[in-house]
Amino acid sequence: MGDDVVDLIMSDHRELERLFDTLENEPDKRAALLPVMTTLLTAHSRAEESEVYPAAREAGGEDDVQHSQQEHLLADQLAEKLAATDPDSDAFPAALKELVDAVKHHVEEEETTVLPGMRERLDDARRAELGQAFLSAREEHLGQQPGEVSKAELNQQAANAGISGASSMSKSELKSELEDAAEE
Template sequence: MDSNVVDLIMNDHRELERIFDQLMNQPDKRPSLVPVMIALLTAHSRAEEAEVYPAASDAGGEDDVEHSQKEHLEADQLAAKVAETDFDSPDFPEALQKLIDAVKHHVEEEETSVLPGMREHLDAARLDELGQAFLRSRADHLGDMPEDITKAELEQQAANVGLSGASGMSKGELKSTLEDQAEE
């Protein structure tokens, strides 16, 4: 199995796009697919935030990482909205489309900036090492929903956006501050 972190991330992106297509074109599958999509999205995001973004930032991609982290914060908010909206509600298609549009935008940017930068600045051994760490972290978070985030994970998000003083904030304060950082 390929353990290059860039390839693993791109494989997840393709899987999310496949699920998005099913959600949009087969509304009857939404009750079973929405939780799967949100769980994969959340696990993928937490693994990137914990394992990949710090390495990408160290490799010279600080601005790209900060921007990507803000997009993750936005996606968490949009995913929570999708999760709380009834599938039969007239508001559901719009909530779902907003999440899909935000994630597709993020994927496009990540695949044109963060990931190529990692391929350029990190050697194959480091990319494989990060890939293994990404897989472990993602597996640890499978089944998580955005609201399951820990204070330590919030502190990592804060570090990824360059927010100082996070350790001195309560979990609620930090979560609120980070929600304000989300890309709009």
């Protein structure tokens, strides 16, 4: 696979799909796998937001990045809701389905627009450089759960989503603005 950022992102997508499948089909494993899935999803999202989306935007994919960021915001909300749901409860399957559907939709769009665009517009060396940055950022965020986000990360999400004036907002104002963007 190497260090190509596109390959690394797609590898994470396949791992998330595998975890979703297990969570959906093996209820006895839900309690153990739920935090694994949510931490991978969170770390993957934060790494894309901080390292990949700014590069994709610079390479001409501004609209795709804004849309992808909005989908990340929605996935964060759904993952936070799922993490707060008892894996043995009757509400868990519906909450899981909502998250899985949203993430699968995002993955499909990202793999048909953002990632092919990066392959076309960025040379091998730049994609390898981004791959290393992605891996470092993902490692830095492993262990975080949905909802655990710093003001700097919120500012980056706002930039990716095309929200202006973020630096002058408080953390709670910014979080509220991003929640609204997720619903668009």
